[in-house]
Amino acid sequence: MRNKVGALLIAIQIAVTMCIIVNAIHIILERQELMARDSGIDEANSFHLISTGFANDFNEQVTIETDLNTIRALPGVIDAVQINAIPISGGGWSMGLQTQPGAEFDGVGTAVYMVDEHVLEALDLELIAGEAFKPTHVRWRERAQTNWPDQTIITKAMAESLFPEEPWQQVVGKTVYINDNEPILIMGIIDKLQAPWVGWNNVEHAMLSPEKTLFSSSRYLVRTEPGRRDELMPKVEEILAESNKGRIIRDVTSMMDTRERSYRRHGAMIKILTTVMVILTVVTALGIVGLASFSVNRRRKQIGTRRALGASQSAILRYFMLENFLISTVGVVLGAALTIGLNIYLVQAFSLDRIDWYFIPLGMLVLWMVGQLAVFGPAKRAAGIAPAIATRTV
Structure with a gap:
């Protein structure tokens, strides 16, 4: 004291x-x-890259089809997909889905992944209800195009947010609306897929849109057999660069590096x-x-x-x-x-x-x-x- x-x-x-x-x-x-948090994809065995054309005679659509066929045919590659954004990467496309048409209704925000019928295998996603995309569902999307395909696959978390009073299993077959009044049929539900933005409160809100993009630059996500990612990353880069001199291959990055950068x-x-x-x-x-x-x-x-x-x-x-x-x-x-x-x-x-x-x-x-x-x-x-x-x- x-x-x-x-x-x-x-x-x-x-x-x-x-x-x-x-x-x-x-x-x-x-x-x-x-x-x-689990992003929902096979991060340990996946990488992504960007192909950007610059030649006057560069045919983006033909190049995309050729690239995907070439990558998928490589020994050690499980599958590959063109995708407009990479999960947990920090940059992507978002929209709002609503259960009733009209501008007066609020939508539920969701990340949008534009993909083809190979998406489930390429990203290692689990379809827990409904059906997967078929080749006939997939269309080509121009840069200025604003309308959307008639079908979508959404995450379980998105289904629960859209229809909180119903079991998520019953959401398959329901219609939601994008751009206020454009109808889209929910044809399937996947267990989990995170949005690109790790700081977003609704990071598990995501939808798959069956379309390939013609945006001058194409992003590919490649999934390999366990242990072969590091071997195939330079190999895929070299093969694509040699196959078409009218474009450049850049930003070849593993998903593990993407996670480290985002966090x-x-x-x-x-x-x-x-x-x-x-x-x-x-x-x-x-x-x-x-x-x-x-x-x-x-x-x-x-x-x-x-x-x-x-x-x-x-x-x-x-x-x-x-x-x-x-x-x-x-x-x-x-x-x-x-x-x-x-x-x-x-x-x-x-x-x-x-x-x-x-x-x-x-x-x-x-x-x-x-x-x-x-x-x-x-x-x-x-x-x-x-x-x-x-x-x-x-």
């Missing part, structure tokens, strides 16, 4: 440390959960928050050690007197441990209030999830343990002070 400022500063330091660490751990776990900010945030947590914990522990050491040096005479009156070393040790426990208790109680307040702000400002209740008692327990471990060294030195030395006036 004679050193209130020092004890109060340590308590505040513990409170701030707990507030930041608990919320940081919550954010780290949330980011790790996002990074671990790079999350990974950087985890590293930064982890570093901050370690530094705060070390600084707080050093502050506790410093305060305890200062207290021991100031009270050497008092400690010696207690030892001379019969106090045991364990009693002196318990005294300092208890003193630190009381200071830590004030800090963690204040820290619990600050933790809740900061989390409320983060939820409102950045749409983060609410922190789970058990994070707070766990944080309090950890800070108590840090405090006790930090004070143990100075307390043990205090317990080792000899009565004769401690009571000297010199």
Whole structure:
């Protein structure tokens, strides 16, 4: 009580440390959960590339058909598909589907993947209801074209959002509307396929549109047999480049690299928050050690007197441990209030999830343990002070 400022500063330091660490751990776990989400495709064995024509006599339609046939015929390739966007890549096409026609009705946002009948095998998608695309369903789409095919396949999550009151199995055969009033028949449902935008709340909303695109640049996604991706990536690039000198092949990228790039900010945030947590914990522990050491040096005479009156070393040790426990208790109680307040702000400002209740008692327990471990060294030195030395006036 004679050193209130020092004890109060340590308590505040513990409170701030707990507030930041608990919320940081919550954010780290949330980011790790996002990074671990299944995109729905065979990422480990897939890669993609872009073919861009520049020659005056470049025939995009013929080139696309030739490229796909060539890639699919290669040993080690399971399948390939032309696709307008790559899952979890960060860039793509979105539209809104609605269950009733008319501009007055709100649509449910969805990522759009323009593909052909090879899409299920090429992306390793699981059709859980309805039928797959047939070659007769697939059309060619010009860049300026605005109308849509008559059929679509959607994800299970999209079916549940469109028809929340019905079992998703019964969504097959229903009609939805795009561009406010253009009807599309849902002919199938796939289990899972993520949108290109990893930060989107409806990342599992996706639809497959049976069409190949004539957009001057074509993107191909290739799925290989397990273990052959790295072997086939340069091979496919070389074969396509040699087959047509009127175009360039670029951005040959594995899906694993695509995932790493898309979640790079999350990974950087985890590293930064982890570093901050370690530094705060070390600084707080050093502050506790410093305060305890200062207290021991100031009270050497008092400690010696207690030892001379019969106090045991364990009693002196318990005294300092208890003193630190009381200071830590004030800090963690204040820290619990600050933790809740900061989390409320983060939820409102950045749409983060609410922190789970058990994070707070766990944080309090950890800070108590840090405090006790930090004070143990100075307390043990205090317990080792000899009565004769401690009571000297010199």
